[in-house]
Amino acid sequence: MSIERPWRCDDAFSRTRAVIDLAALGHNLQRIRELAPASRVMAVVKADGYGHGALRVAQALAGVDAFGVARVAEAMALRDGGIHQRIVVLEGFSSPEELALVREHRFESVLHHPSQLDMLECSPAGEEIPVWLKIDTGMHRLGFPPAAYGEIMARLSGCAAVTTPVRLMTHLASADEPENPQTAKQLECFRAISRQHPGELSIANSAGILAWEHTHADWLRPGIMLYGISPFSDAVGSDHGLRPVMTLSTRLIAVNQFSRGDAVGYGGRWICPEDMPVGVAAVGYGDGYPRHAASGTPVLVNGVKVPLIGRVSMDMISVDLRTQPGARVGDPVLLWGSELPVEVVARAAQTIPYELTCKLTTRVERIEEGMADVPQLDARTS
Numbered sequence: 001m002s003i004e005r006p007w008r009c010d011d012a013f014s015r016t017r018a019v020i021d022l023a024a025l026g027h028n029l030q031r032i033r034e035l036a037p038a039s040r041v042m043a044v045v046k047a048d049g050y051g052h053g054a055l056r057v058a059q060a061l062a063g064v065d066a067f068g069v070a071r072v073a074e075a076m077a078l079r080d081g082g083i084h085q086r087i088v089v090l091e092g093f094s095s096p097e098e099l100a101l102v103r104e105h106r107f108e109s110v111l112h113h114p115s116q117l118d119m120l121e122c123s124p125a126g127e128e129i130p131v132w133l134k135i136d137t138g139m140h141r142l143g144f145p146p147a148a149y150g151e152i153m154a155r156l157s158g159c160a161a162v163t164t165p166v167r168l169m170t171h172l173a174s175a176d177e178p179e180n181p182q183t184a185k186q187l188e189c190f191r192a193i194s195r196q197h198p199g200e201l202s203i204a205n206s207a208g209i210l211a212w213e214h215t216h217a218d219w220l221r222p223g224i225m226l227y228g229i230s231p232f233s234d235a236v237g238s239d240h241g242l243r244p245v246m247t248l249s250t251r252l253i254a255v256n257q258f259s260r261g262d263a264v265g266y267g268g269r270w271i272c273p274e275d276m277p278v279g280v281a282a283v284g285y286g287d288g289y290p291r292h293a294a295s296g297t298p299v300l301v302n303g304v305k306v307p308l309i310g311r312v313s314m315d316m317i318s319v320d321l322r323t324q325p326g327a328r329v330g331d332p333v334l335l336w337g338s339e340l341p342v343e344v345v346a347r348a349a350q351t352i353p354y355e356l357t358c359k360l361t362t363r364v365e366r367i368e369e370g371m372a373d374v375p376q377l378d379a380r381t382s
């Protein structure tokens, strides 16, 4: 005989978890290959794979042509984890010690600043380093000015530590804005230099891959779209045929009945307009849920959309359950995933989805799914 209880008891009670769908990663990679069949793919897994777990992402994407990370330490973590494929350090080395690590572990380095050239020229002959020479075509962040191309190439050709021909790359500042003339200008600038360049070329991030066919070149550098997320502010991943990789969920840990006029949460910013049930879900900014998510931000309780109310606290959020009077403690709460795109939550929190997935904290349990469906899984790395 089971007793009707006002709560649900199961093993996943109140666990706040991010399910990482590794099969979706494979699907998104396939989508990229369809969009640019002639180009090679450097899968960008910096910032712990945009919060998805760099090592497991790299294992699931073992069939790509290279991995891209921002820092030498990130490249080291992948090597230590058994990733034997090519790894490109997008910020390059920043000290002679890092340069030594690049050599020792056979990383490839972006070269964007004269200080790095000085270090290369001072380093003893030995293992050669594959270099990606970065040109600043208008983003004005990292890269050599276009006018310096000839001089840098001359210096590099006299440098015993460098593999030739070097690859040439640039980064787009506004590819996520299809109307912005900046991308065409950057492309024109890059073309003028690359016409004389003997090595491979790379321009495109996710927005370039999706919106600017002329940026595809020899090497693509997709990040966000691998994770099933759109780089555009007015779209979601499924608009591009992508599948979201991360699903963030938790449970209701309280359902309370409040009266008209009662104020909910810190600062009492949200006032009950009538007598109503309010749910409390076990997720907050201590898990990486954005504190700036406004009242009205959608949350799914039992698969039904309800609005967040009041301020997000460290461990909890409150939700309006008027449309779900039957909701009980233990019911599932989805913060983002296939049924509720992270892009939508990001907009409600006045940020970008990149930040939301990156900011998940270690308190959130990561659970992998779908590995068996990933065809390129490499047994040596697991």
Ligand SMILES: *Cc1c(COP(=O)(O)O)cnc(C)c1O
Binding pocket: 044, 046, 090, 171, 204, 205, 206, 207, 221, 222, 223, 224, 225, 231
């Ligand atoms: C992060 C990064 C990318 C990937 O950008 P997405 O917008 O996530 O596709 C590509 N290239 C460089 C140099 C980067 O730093």
